[in-house]
Amino acid sequence: MPNGDDSELVDRDVIEHPGSVGVLALDGEGRVLLLRQYRHPVGRYLWEAPAGLRDKAGEPLHVLAARELLEESGYRAGRWDVLVDLFPSSGMSDERTRIFLARDLVRVPDEEIDFERVHEEADMPVVWVPLAEAVRKALNGELHNMIAVTGVLAAHAASADGFAALRPVTAPED
Known part of the structure; x- marks a missing residue:
């Protein structure tokens, strides 16, 4: 136990995870980009923000986030900021997630994107939702993806100033 008391042993299942990044893309009209993606573990389609695993050693997190935004949505951002850092499931996993706010977005022509979408990524429609509506959807239980919900609520809070x-x-990450 954290206090050093070895009088009682406690078993815990821990999932070791490479970590992830998420992107809350916000356009000049105050709309957020959401993708619809099938997620087998929950057996349903979810509205999500672009995201990906920290799967390239040494890759800066904002570079990974930019790659995921481009691959999943076809957009590049001219402005990047850290929106929030979190441990999404700290009771069972060591996963760390950094969610970025991406702004100054530009659509990249499909022929300039060197990435082939396969499996569940093959059919991911992109929609733009006004930030206030996305907040309403998060609070009404219409958004379920952790990165999308956290990103939407954090972007809404951060927009106040x-x-x-x-x-x-x-x-740096804490």
Whole structure:
């Protein structure tokens, strides 16, 4: 136990996870980008924010986030900030997630994207939802994905001061 008491042993199942990043993409009209993706473990389609695993050793997290945004949505961002850091399931996993806020978005022509979508990524429609509506959907239980819900609520909170309190992409993780 954390206090060093070895008088009682406690078993815990722990999932070791490489970590992940998420992207809350916000356009100039105050809309967030959401993707619809099938998730086998829950047996349903979910509205999600672009996201991916920390699967390339040494890759800066904002570079990974930019790659995931491009691959999953076809957009590039000119402005990146750290929105929030979290442990999504700290009772059973060591996964760390950093969610970025991406702004100044530009659509990239499909022929310039060097990525082939397969499996559940083959058919992921992209929609733009006003931030206020996305907040309503999160609070009404219409959004279930952790990165999307956390990103939407954090972006809404951060917008109160014009995003002035956000950290730069190079901010260290705690």
